[in-house]
Amino acid sequence: MTEDIKPSYTLEQVSKHNTIDDCWIVIDGKVYDCTKFADDHPGGAETIVDVAGQDATNDFVDTGHSEKAVEMLKDLYIGECSDSIGLVISSL
Numbered sequence: 001m002t003e004d005i006k007p008s009y010t011l012e013q014v015s016k017h018n019t020i021d022d023c024w025i026v027i028d029g030k031v032y033d034c035t036k037f038a039d040d041h042p043g044g045a046e047t048i049v050d051v052a053g054q055d056a057t058n059d060f061v062d063t064g065h066s067e068k069a070v071e072m073l074k075d076l077y078i079g080e081c082s083d084s085i086g087l088v089i090s091s092l
């Protein structure tokens with residue numbers, strides 16, 4: 001079985017998805033659609049919406065998220081970010 005090939009987006013494209021109803025964020029070079037997830041975020045929907053359309057790698061890492069949080073990213077993954085400046089985190 002082959003893996004789905006996910007699209008690649010630029011930060012410019014990601015930046016259009018910057019509202020509560022259409023909320024993408026970049027973490028470690030990967031694009032996550034957080035539109036549905038934001039309301040369920042233990043750190044609050046506001047926290048997610050504040051970084052909508054942006055590279056939130058440093059925010060995600062600085063908060064010291066658990067392995068469980070890193071696991072949750074998998075369900076939100078929609079593609080790669082071609083020009084992200086995010087840190088490369090081996091565990092993500």
Ligand code: HEM
Binds near residue numbers: 032076
């Ligand atoms: C889609 C990406 C994210 C996921 C899946 C996620 C998931 C989680 C989870 C599961 C927790 C509970 C604690 C833990 O298990 O670590 C948490 C807490 C928290 N998150 Fe996130 N998070 C995401 C993005 C972010 C971002 C971008 C920020 C900051 C801008 C942020 C800020 C926080 C804060 C401040 C808490 C602590 C809440 C508290 O302890 O009261 N999160 N997050």
